[in-house]
Amino acid sequence: MKLKPLGDRVIVKVLDAEEKTSGGIVLPDSAKEKPQQAEVVAVGKGKTLESGTVETPDVKVGDKILFGKYSGTEVNTGGTDYLILRTDDIMAIVS
Amino acid sequence: MKLKPLGDRVIVKVLDAEEKTSGGIVLPDSAKEKPQQAEVVAVGKGKTLESGTVETPDVKVGDKILFGKYSGTEVNTGGTDYLILRTDDIMAIVS
Amino acid sequence: MKLKPLGDRVIVKVLDAEEKTSGGIVLPDSAKEKPQQAEVVAVGKGKTLESGTVETPDVKVGDKILFGKYSGTEVNTGGTDYLILRTDDIMAIVS
């Protein structure tokens, strides 16, 4: 059973704090809006602009990303929690 | 008697919790905005963009979809409840 | 005496509950936003988009439609009540 996100939506799996490496991303306690890390598991076709052009998403399956903490909609499939984001909620790719 | 949705509208039949398979989608109790499953029964021609282009919907009759819980307008025809959504309310296709 | 709706406006006659057939549309009591049935009596030329394109309405005179209960402006001509809707207020054609 799979989820195929539509339009500018992206499905991600939120990464546990434990997955961060020693030299990795540390999210500050006092951040105004705390970003979180996640791994991309599915990507929609992209946002359709008013001109009719489809804007291809800048992320692909397997990318680790940063997103705003209060973004997205939670969903659970096969016992695993996922989050459905819009591409504009994704701030950066972590590499 | 049939309903033909207009523009970017889609008519769906909300799926009962009982229809979910053992390995299927489980909707979390604590979700910020709980998505629900439904089956598409009719699809409009799509959204007309400011450029005049019509954006063909990404769903077709028979697709199982996830949508935001508080989206849409309820309607009952032939004793069955349906929901009229806009294509942008549909988050993902379940397969 | 006739009314010719302008732009994306459509004039409809709201259908009485009594006109519904036994197997027809039943509107739920508990609906969040209850749609109503009406018959189209006049159609404007359509909405002018920012590109200058005119979007032809998807309804024609005689169509039975569903629209959101609180949409439109009431008008009475020749002793009959009508409602002036915008095309985007029309959710579906009933056939």
Add this chain to the structure above:
Amino acid sequence: MKLKPLGDRVIVKVLDAEEKTSGGIVLPDSAKEKPQQAEVVAVGKGKTLESGTVETPDVKVGDKILFGKYSGTEVNTGGTDYLILRTDDIMAIVS
């Protein structure tokens, strides 16, 4: 002394209730937003769209129209009251 409306503006003379014919428009007491009748006395060149296209108004001098009761700006010239509307405030032409 004349007023030449600019852009998408139209100048109208509101019609008295007495001018309605016996089989004519009767405006309902309980209307959510009561439309009124008026006669067009001057028409601007039309609305300029973001594309640069000018949308020619669908009304001409002498047309009797219906408009939303709270639309427009009152002005008095030569002892007569007029109303300056925008073309989008005009719902229908009465014929």
Add this chain to the structure above:
Amino acid sequence: MKLKPLGDRVIVKVLDAEEKTSGGIVLPDSAKEKPQQAEVVAVGKGKTLESGTVETPDVKVGDKILFGKYSGTEVNTGGTDYLILRTDDIMAIVS
């Protein structure tokens, strides 16, 4: 010393009530939004639309205009009060 208005701005001199001719514009006391008369003293190049097109203003220096009472920004140069309006604040040319 001169003021050259930018973009869709127009500089006007508000006309005193005394300048109105006997058969001229009389502004109603009870108007919802009272328009005022003014004479155009300088005109900007016009509004730049999203398409890049510049919309040439429909008024020229010397035109007498009607504008909404609460529009614009007051400025005084050479002892005279002026008002800086946007072209869309101008409702009609008086001739």
Add this chain to the structure above:
Amino acid sequence: MKLKPLGDRVIVKVLDAEEKTSGGIVLPDSAKEKPQQAEVVAVGKGKTLESGTVETPDVKVGDKILFGKYSGTEVNTGGTDYLILRTDDIMAIVS
């Protein structure tokens, strides 16, 4: 040390009241929104429109301008106070 404004931003030095000539701009005490005079010290490349066109600013370094009193962001460099405005905040060029 220099500041190069980005996009549709312009850097100005607010002019003291003492710099006004005897026949110059006098800002009214009772103005609804009091404009102020300033001299342009740096100009960005202009606003990028949705069409991709860049709108060249209508002001250049050295121009004296009028702007709305509460516009802009204050910055101090080399002991001098400047204001960063957007081009649309500038109402007129004073000459």
Add this chain to the structure above:
Amino acid sequence: MKLKPLGDRVIVKVLDAEEKTSGGIVLPDSAKEKPQQAEVVAVGKGKTLESGTVETPDVKVGDKILFGKYSGTEVNTGGTDYLILRTDDIMAIVS
């Protein structure tokens, strides 16, 4: 471990007050909205406009910039605090 900003996002390192030179930028205490200095460490591809055009950012890695104090999202990687801004939050390049 690196962060690659997406779309119109830019990653910057906020500069300490101590890094300012004697003749440099002094931020006023009483500023309505206090801008801050930062150094650009990574730049996204730019904003996608409705026309489909991508607007190339006007800043590059190493640029010192001014941005509005309350803009952006804090993130910490490798023990260093960064800020993720949108290009429109950047007011000027300091040189």
